[in-house]
Amino acid sequence: MSDFDRKIITDAITRMLARREHSVNEIARKLQQKGIASEAFTPILDEFKDAGIQSDTRFAESRARALYMKGKGPRAIKLDLQQYGVDEGTAEQALNEIEADWFESARNVKVKKFGEFYETEFALRQKQKQFLQYRGFYQDHIDYAVSESSCEN
Known part of the structure; x- marks a missing residue:
């Protein structure tokens, strides 16, 4: 992969995460829609995860809090998080973290x-x-x- 391709992928991921939190699966899907091969962006995405720039846990908490504020229940929030590729353990942790009544x-x-x-x-x-x-x-x-x-x- 050329430095130019790496810069394009890095910029695309950075722009996505600058707007709001994204799950790994969501970023991968969006990059594939742009025609970028998964072999090209996977190592770069792993670097973002390792550096703590991208976090499924942070995404899950943010998404769960937003849905809770919209009046959604725990079952709907779990299903929504699963659609974004968040595993069940992370989804449970996010629900506990928002301390909802x-x-x-x-x-x-x-x-x-x-x-x-x-x-x-x-x-x-x-x-x-x-x-x-x-x-x-x-x-x-x-x-x-x-x-x-x-x-x-």
Whole structure:
């Protein structure tokens, strides 16, 4: 590989990481879309990882925090991180690192969409539960969010 090619790859990776954190798989995919062979960029990407410039852990924490702030639940966040090639251990670590209160988060998402009151009609309560499930919350979080004790009458 020529010095020119190395500079192009290094610049491309640097530009990506300057905007926001990226996972290794995401950087590799973007470089391949630009027509750069994986044999050419893999050693350079490894240098970025070794130097601590690129970190899947940092990416996972940043992404998990952003999704949590958008009202996503732990299941949805894990699935999202997996799509970016983050391994399950790193995803779990990121979820622990953001110190989220999933019960209150589920309640806040429910309140924002459906209001503060407790829904007495079964079909409408099921609709609330389905919405929270779609947002990626686990069943115990959902049960808490739609329970009578978490709502103001």
